Amino acid sequence: xxxxxxxxxxxxxxxxxxxxxxxxxxxxxxxxxxxxxxxxxxxxxxxxxxxxxxxxxxxxxxxxxxxxxxxxxxxxxxxxxxxxxxxxxxxxxxxxxxxxxxxxxxxxxxxxxxxxxxxxxxxxxxxxxxxxxxxxxxxxxxxxxxxxxxxxxxxxxxxxx
Amino acid sequence: xxxxxxxxxxxxxxxxxxxxxxxxxxxxxxxxxxxxxxxxxxxxxxxxxxxxxxxxxxxxxxxxxxxxxxxxxxxxxxxxxxxxxxxxxxxxxxxxxxxxxxxxxxxxxxxxxxxxxxxxxxxxxxxxxxxxxxxxxxxxxxxxxxxxxxxxxxxxxxxxxxxxxxxxxxxxxxxxxxxxxxxxxxxxxxxxxxxxxxxxxxxxxxxxxxxxxxxxxxxxxxxxxxxxxxxxxxxxxxxxxxxxxxxxxxxxxxxxxxxxxxxxxxxxxxxxxxxxxxxxxxxxxxxxxxxxxxxxxxxxxxxxxxxxxxxxxxxxxxxxxxxxxxxxxxxxxxxxxxxxxxxxxxxxxxxxxxxxxxxxxxxxxxxxxxxxxxxxxxxxxxxxxxxxxxxxxxxxxxxxxxxxxxxxxxxxxxxxxxxxxxxxxxxxxxxxxxxxxxxxxxxxxxxxxxxxxxxxxxxxxxxxxxxxxxxxxxxxxxxxxxxxxxxxxxxxxxxxxxxxxxxxxxxxxxxxxxxxxxxxxxxxxxxxxxxxxxxxxxxxxxxxxxxxxxxxxxxxxxxxxxxxxxxxxxxxxxxxxxxxxxxxxxxxxxxxxxxx
Numbered sequence: 001x002x003x004x005x006x007x008x009x010x011x012x013x014x015x016x017x018x019x020x021x022x023x024x025x026x027x028x029x030x031x032x033x034x035x036x037x038x039x040x041x042x043x044x045x046x047x048x049x050x051x052x053x054x055x056x057x058x059x060x061x062x063x064x065x066x067x068x069x070x071x072x073x074x075x076x077x078x079x080x081x082x083x084x085x086x087x088x089x090x091x092x093x094x095x096x097x098x099x100x101x102x103x104x105x106x107x108x109x110x111x112x113x114x115x116x117x118x119x120x121x122x123x124x125x126x127x128x129x130x131x132x133x134x135x136x137x138x139x140x141x142x143x144x145x146x147x148x149x150x151x152x153x154x155x156x157x158x159x160x161x
Numbered sequence: 162x163x164x165x166x167x168x169x170x171x172x173x174x175x176x177x178x179x180x181x182x183x184x185x186x187x188x189x190x191x192x193x194x195x196x197x198x199x200x201x202x203x204x205x206x207x208x209x210x211x212x213x214x215x216x217x218x219x220x221x222x223x224x225x226x227x228x229x230x231x232x233x234x235x236x237x238x239x240x241x242x243x244x245x246x247x248x249x250x251x252x253x254x255x256x257x258x259x260x261x262x263x264x265x266x267x268x269x270x271x272x273x274x275x276x277x278x279x280x281x282x283x284x285x286x287x288x289x290x291x292x293x294x295x296x297x298x299x300x301x302x303x304x305x306x307x308x309x310x311x312x313x314x315x316x317x318x319x320x321x322x323x324x325x326x327x328x329x330x331x332x333x334x335x336x337x338x339x340x341x342x343x344x345x346x347x348x349x350x351x352x353x354x355x356x357x358x359x360x361x362x363x364x365x366x367x368x369x370x371x372x373x374x375x376x377x378x379x380x381x382x383x384x385x386x387x388x389x390x391x392x393x394x395x396x397x398x399x400x401x402x403x404x405x406x407x408x409x410x411x412x413x414x415x416x417x418x419x420x421x422x423x424x425x426x427x428x429x430x431x432x433x434x435x436x437x438x439x440x441x442x443x444x445x446x447x448x449x450x451x452x453x454x455x456x457x458x459x460x461x462x463x464x465x466x467x468x469x470x471x472x473x474x475x476x477x478x479x480x481x482x483x484x485x486x487x488x489x490x491x492x493x494x495x496x497x498x499x500x501x502x503x504x505x506x507x508x509x510x511x512x513x514x515x516x517x518x519x520x521x522x523x524x525x526x527x528x529x530x531x532x533x534x535x536x537x538x539x540x541x542x543x544x545x546x547x548x549x550x551x552x553x554x555x556x557x558x559x560x561x562x563x564x565x566x567x568x569x570x571x572x573x574x575x576x577x578x579x580x581x582x583x584x585x586x587x588x589x590x591x592x593x594x595x596x597x598x599x600x601x602x603x604x605x606x607x608x609x610x611x612x613x614x615x616x617x618x619x620x621x622x623x624x625x626x627x628x629x630x631x632x633x634x635x636x637x638x639x640x641x642x643x644x645x646x647x648x649x650x651x652x653x654x655x656x657x658x659x660x661x662x663x664x665x666x667x668x669x670x671x672x673x674x675x676x677x678x679x680x681x682x683x684x685x686x687x688x689x690x691x692x693x694x695x696x697x698x699x700x701x702x703x704x705x706x707x708x709x710x711x712x713x714x715x716x717x718x719x720x721x722x723x724x725x726x727x728x729x730x731x732x733x734x735x736x737x738x739x740x741x742x743x744x745x746x747x748x749x750x751x752x753x754x755x756x757x
Contacts, residue, residue: 001410006386014378022333022381023162024348029381043385 002161004051007043007133008154015040020137020152025062025110030151032064033137035144040136043155047079051127053160055119059100059135060155063109065148070103072141075117075155078132079125094134095123101143105150112153119157133157162349163193163312163376166297171369173311173345173355174301178363179294180318180342182207182215182262183285187321189259189271189329190296190314191377194219194252197226202307203299204231205260209289212239215268216299217260219307220245227252233260233270235282238289244280248272255312255377257330263320274327301368312376316342332382335359346381349373 009022009029020031020039033039057075074097080086086093100117125131135155138144164173180186188205198221208214214236221229229250234243250256250272259271265286270278296314299305313333319340321329328336335344343363347354354373355365 003388005388008383008386010381010383011385013380016378019378021162021376024350024353045385045387048387 001056001158002050003156004048004159004161005043005045005133005157006154007135007157009152011043012041013044014042021149025064025151028153030062030153031135032149032151034139035137035146035148035150036139038136038139040134041152042135043133045131045133047125047127047129047131049127050161051125051159055122055125055160056158057098057100057117057119057133058156058158059115059117060112060153061102061115062112062151062153063105063146063148064151065109066105066146066150067107067109069105069145069147070101070143071105071115071146071150072099072101072138072144073115073117074099074134074136074138075119076134076136077119077121077123077125078134079123079129080131081126081129092132093123094132096121097136097138098122099138099141101141103143105146162347162354162373163191163310164297164347164354165310165372165374166306166369167308167372168369169298169303169306171306171371172298172301172367173296173314173365173371174293174368175295175363175365176293176301179207179291180316182209182291183265183288185262185264185318185320186342187259187261187317187319187326188294188314189257189316189326191255191312191379192258193255193310193377194221194229194250194308195310196308197221197252198229198308201299201305202309203305204258204296204307204309204311206295206299207291207293208295208300209292211300212236213289214299215260215262217258217270218305219309231256231258231270231272231277233268233278233280235268235280235285237283237285240283242280242282244270244278246270246278248277259321259326259329261320261326269320271323271326274323274330276323296365310374312347313345313379314347315344318342331379333379334382336382347373347376 009031012020012022012031014020014022018037018039020033020041023030023032025032031041059073059075061071061073063071076094076097078086078092078094080088080093084093098117098119098121100115102113102115106113133155135152137150166172180188186207188207190205192204198219202219202221203216204219205217206214208216216234216236218232218234219229220232229252230246230248231250232243232245234241236242257271257273261269261271263269265284266281268280268282269276270280293301294316295301296311297307297309315329315335317337317340321337325337333346335341341359341361343357343359343361345354345356345365346358348356350373351371352364352367354371355367357363357365
């Protein structure tokens with residue numbers, strides 16, 4: 001496996017509403033995802049050459065206060081190839097979300113854990129595509145029971161190279 | 162996050178070296194108005210005093226109280242001037258607001274990257290120098306407070322263009338770094354919200370009780386990190402020294418002369434390793450396919466079969482446990498217990514200490530020299546053994562087919578026939594019992610009694626001590642010299658004898674047909690006639706200590722042969738004819754009885 005992109009809070013982009021707070025946790029920039037409202041952040045990259053095989057997203061997170069329960073995240077891809085029929089100034093074309101969960105958050109708030117999500121739905125992404133990646137906390141998922149905010153430190157995108 | 166101002170005293174103020182409000186400057190930030198302002202409400206204020214100031218303020222008294230307007234005014238020596246707008250703004254909506262002094266006579270007001278107001282006024286060149294800069298109210302006190310949220314504040318000592326303002330609008334971090342006075346990202350937390358992140362050291366001072374609320378959806382402005390290159394699959398790794406642990410998620414393709422300390426855990430197969438020195442445990446999840454000259458310390462536990470392990474020399478300490486068959490091993494000294502679950506097919510020059518327990522048959526064991534200490538128990542036949550020295554008892558369930566030069570101590574009891582025993586020298590101590598016939602024996606020296614159930618067919622140069630009692634006929638006894646000590650009793654005819662010296666008495670039940678050169682000592686008692694003497698033969702050397710007596714009533718000691726004669730020498734007894742009618746005569750005129 002090879003690392004293809006590292007997405008950080010400082011490089012996150014936000015929708016007009018329902019977005020995670022860009023804040024600091026012990027002076028570490030984080031995105032704070034709410035427990036009751038599903039919030040989304042985006043990142044934009046150009047898919048590098050050599051992009052191949054199975055894709056994985058690795059989410060590094062910690063809870064703001066919860067010491068029990070679980071969390072669930074959705075990762076979705078919008079891969080635009082040259083000439084695609086997507087009106088970028090009026091619409092989006094994300095593929096179906098890929099959901100990953102952690103059934104048990106760390107027993108100590110602030111401890112970092114990682115959730116690995118296989119990106120089966122990757123919008124047929126290929127090298128040189130304009131790729132937009134969305135990350136959202138799936139607060140409606142049965143596993144997402146942890147109370148309070150979940151801090152996301154980074155998201156790593158891997159391929160099979 | 163955004164900073165909340167909701168009380169009269171709530172301020173962010175700076176009194177130390179504020180930017181010169183009489184020269185070019187730009188001050189911007191995001192503003193949200195949650196409730197309709199009911200009085201003058203100052204958002205941004207650069208101030209010397211009440212009579213000398215530049216202000217952005219909120220005007221809410223003229224609408225239905227659901228909207229407001231953003232206005233700009235200047236006071237120069239108590240001369241107030243403003244430029245109003247009719248553009249209404251919505252409550253609870255983020256607006257990007259920027260004030261720009263382009264000259265000593267002009268202020269511009271931008272809202273959301275668009276020019277809203279151009280305020281032209283008298284010159285400020287000589288205006289009283291600035292004393293403070295504030296956010297959330299008119300001054301550093303409680304005058305004209307604003308009920309607002311403010312986020313992502315930036316200030317330059319230059320007049321930015323509209324394009325620059327638009328670029329700055331959607332990034333928390335400053336895009337334009339030239340003439341940057343300060344930027345305050347208003348991250349949440351006391352004093353944190355007041356921090357200047359420009360590096361210029363110009364933080365706000367917090368007045369009142371400020372709090373933090375939801376900020377506008379603005380990116381910080383960094384970019385996602387994409388690695389500049391990715392190693393191709395199957396790349397070659399060259400000599401690398403690693404200290405500490407080394408964990409590879411993929412296949413380790415080749416490694417030459419790598420010194421490692423600590424543990425090595427590979428998730429994939431370990432393909433080849435040459436002259437690798439390892440300390441600590443090595444635990445491969447996959448099979449080990451080839452290894453040359455590897456010195457290992459600690460335990461070695463392969464999960465898979467050791468399909469081919471070639472070692473010039475392998476020294477193992479501790480236990481070696483193989484789940485599968487151990488196929489070949491050369492010159493491997495082992496200490497400790499060894500327990501193969503499968504058959505042991507070949508082994509050369511192996512020294513064993515401790516117990517050896519075999520579950521299967523020993524199909525072929527070749528040993529140049531095998532020394533066994535303790536008991537050796539074979540469940541199957543013992544086929545061949547050369548020069549085996551055994552101590553203790555040897556119990557055979559099967560036949561002993563060949564034995565060469567075997568020295569035995571203790572009893573020997575074969576149940577089967579001794580079909581061929583060749584012994585250049587066979588020394589037996591103790592008794593030898595045979596249930597079957599002895600077919601050939603060459604020069605056996607026997608001590609003790611020899612009891613034959615069957616015929617004694619041939620006996621050459623046999624020295625016998627003790628009694629010899631053949632039950633059957635002595636059909637042919639050839640003895641160059643046959644020495645018998647003790648009594649010789651023959652139930653059958655004694656057919657031929659050459660040169661036999663007999664000590665003791667000789668009793669013949671049958672006729673004594675021929676006697677050549679026989680020296681008799683003791684009494685020769687003939688139940689029958691002494692006859693058939695060879696013509697011309699002289700019975701000589703009859704040393705008769707006793708009598709030569711013809712006891713038969715009608716018997717006669719007759720010399721029938723015309724030329725025979727009986728010489729009685731050294732006769733100390735008598736030659737008498739005890740029979741009334743017998744005579745001691747020479748029947749033949751030419752015969753005679755001479756008493757010498």
